Amino acid sequence: MSMVETGIPGLDELLSLNDGEGFPQNTTTLVYGPPKVGKSIFSYQFAYHGLDLKEPCLYITTDDGIKQLTQNMMDFGWFLQGFIDEELLYVIDSISSLSGVRVENTATYASSKINDPTDLMVKVGLGTRFVFKKSNEFRSVFDSLTTPFVFNPEPMVVRFLKTYLRRLKEAGATVLVNYTEGVASPGTERILKSIVDNVIMLDGSYMTFKSSYDLMGTAKYDITDQGIVLGEGEIL
DSSP states (O other), X not given: OOEEOOOOTTHHHHTOBTTBOSEETTOEEEEEESTTSSHHHHHHHHHHHHHHTTOOEEEEESSSOHHHHHHHHHTTTOOOHHHXXXXXXXXXXXXXXXXXXXXXXXXTEEEOOTTOHHHHHHHHHHHHHHHHHHOSXXXXXXXXXXXXXXXXXXXXXXXXXXXXXXXXXXXXXXXXXXXXXXXXXXXXXXXXXHSSSEEEEEOSSEEEEXXXXXXXXXXXXXXXXXXXXXXXXXXX
């Protein structure tokens, strides 16, 4: 089984399977938890680690515009411009236009609207084709589902997510989605967890995971100036 390294120190080793470390390739993972526990940092770290390995990434940002995303990653010493210049990173920004910020579309950047899932899905299709041409093994990050739930009916967001996950898996991507717990109804949250392969919960102190190959575990974690780092963990 091919594995995709997460880039989270300590997590890849904890998720090790068949002499490989990380997530099984071409699987989907939901990272969820309360606000301010490191969900977006996990997403940044996962995307950047892949880029550093020359793995293309399709990054959909709904909480921060491209400028804020770039700055947030720079705060950890993760610089995106070089990967943009190499056309390894394709960003779909669905929040800047809503806030009135005008950013020109480029070969590696597309603007969309958070309150228009149909347009966002069109942009996802274009972005998927772009990164697929670079490699049929790539990463995709959706950061995050929280804002779409604020601007759209829950069933619409769930339908979008199912379509997004299906298309990205068909294209060969390893997909990460994050979500802030409590924004959607409990029933919708159960659906979110049921339609992905792996689930990771962050609570600010501990990371708990359940994988598609029935591996469950927990570990203490810290957010450092180099991102998330796991401490001692155990398989449950």
